[in-house]
Amino acid sequence: MLAERGLVFPPINEILRWQDIFPSFNKIGLIAVLAALIGIGLFLAASRRDPMKAPTGSRNLAETMIEFIEEGIVMQTIGKQGLKWTPFLLSLFIFIFLCNIPGILPVFQMPATARIGIPLALSLLVWVVYIGTGLKHQGAGYFGHLLWPPGVPTALKPLVGIIEFISTIFVTPFSLTVRLMANMLAGHILLVSFALLTHALATAETQQAFLVPMSVFPFLMLVGVTAFEILVSFLQAYIFTILAAVYISNSLAGHAEEH
Amino acid sequence: MEAFSALVQQADFTADEAKSIEAAASAGYAYGLAAIGPALGIGFLVGKSVEAMARQPEAAGMVRTTMFLGIAFTEALALIGFVVFILLKFA
Numbered sequence: 001m002l003a004e005r006g007l008v009f010p011p012i013n014e015i016l017r018w019q020d021i022f023p024s025f026n027k028i029g030l031i032a033v034l035a036a037l038i039g040i041g042l043f044l045a046a047s048r049r050d051p052m053k054a055p056t057g058s059r060n061l062a063e064t065m066i067e068f069i070e071e072g073i074v075m076q077t078i079g080k081q082g083l084k085w086t087p088f089l090l091s092l093f094i095f096i097f098l099c100n101i102p103g104i105l106p107v108f109q110m111p112a113t114a115r116i117g118i119p120l121a122l123s124l125l126v127w128v129v130y131i132g133t134g135l136k137h138q139g140a141g142y143f144g145h146l147l148w149p150p151g152v153p154t155a156l157k158p159l160v161g162i163i164e165f166i167s168t169i170f171v172t173p174f175s176l177t178v179r180l181m182a183n184m185l186a187g188h189i190l191l192v193s194f195a196l197l198t199h200a201l202a203t204a205e206t207q208q209a210f211l212v213p214m215s216v217f218p219f220l221m222l223v224g225v226t227a228f229e230i231l232v233s234f235l236q237a238y239i240f241t242i243l244a245a246v247y248i249s250n251s252l253a254g255h256a257e258e259h
Numbered sequence: 260m261e262a263f264s265a266l267v268q269q270a271d272f273t274a275d276e277a278k279s280i281e282a283a284a285s286a287g288y289a290y291g292l293a294a295i296g297p298a299l300g301i302g303f304l305v306g307k308s309v310e311a312m313a314r315q316p317e318a319a320g321m322v323r324t325t326m327f328l329g330i331a332f333t334e335a336l337a338l339i340g341f342v343v344f345i346l347l348k349f350a
Binding site: 011012072073076077175178179182183185186235238239242243246 | 320321324327328330331332334335338339341342345348349
């Protein structure tokens with residue numbers, strides 16, 4: 001090939017495809033199962049604590065997170081009638097965050113959401129939930145409202161209706177999936193690139209006096225990107241959850257006051 | 260791109276190498292072009308949101324939520340560009 005010496009970037013399969021631990025179960029599956037178990041375990045442990053005393057430990061954490069979902073997401077998007085959606089949104093948030101964060105944890109070093117499977121399944125779940133909510137609250141008129149949106153000038157209604165219908169039914173789950181997957185994949189590739197660059201410079205065979213000290217710079221960048229990935233893991237879980245809440249709120253209220 | 264193809268033809272590369280060189284070059288163009296619009300969009304969006312928060316600090320929570328929503332929609336374009344980059348480079 002072109003470059004035998006120096007920096008050789010591995011093919012994409014090498015950094016994303018993992019060997020099966022046992023048939024049809026690899027590291028991605030392990031992370032997903034662990035994320036679900038840790039989330040369930042945390043909230044079960046929190047529910048065992050005495051609710052009359054001041055919260056400590058796991059209950060403190062659980063209450064903070066519930067309050068964050070209620071105040072930061074549900075009240076801002078759906079309003080008071082949406083508080084019954086808190087458990088669903090909370091599970092989404094915890095699961096996505098715990099799937100994202102292994103991207104920077106040693107041993108795992110892979111966000112489970114960087115492969116398209118988990119984001120796709122979660123988006124389809126959200127898709128089923130918001131269409132089901134629309135059908136429950138507005139009946140068959142839900143599709144009617146999508147195709148013939150109220151509050152739009154009559155001349156524009158066919159055009160807006162088609163755009164609205166396609167965007168709600170097809171584009172929404174696609175963009176939810178791609179947003180989460182591509183963000184985590186980009187972060188993973190960024191970490192791999194800087195790690196490889198550090199390694200290539202630190203083990204340089206020619207001009208060692210210049211190249212070996214240079215490996216400090218990509219290493220510092222690696223540390224910075226790792227810190228940035230913590231932020232991204234949280235932010236992507238937050239954005240996925242808040243978008244799910246917005247889509248549910250659109251299904252609840254119809255599109256009368258939106259857009 | 261024509262200049263690039265000419266360069267590839269002049270040098271003695273095998274068909275596979277020529278293909279991977281063109282794939283790498285066009286992947287770079289794809290991501291660079293895809294990043295321009297969302298970059299301007301997010302800059303404008305966050306700038307205006309900060310302005311709104313400074314003017315009305317009591318509305319900061321609502322502005323922040325809406326800002327993240329806007330960022331999510333704008334950023335999607337750049338991310339689709341990134342996916343195209345991966346597809347061109349590696350697929």
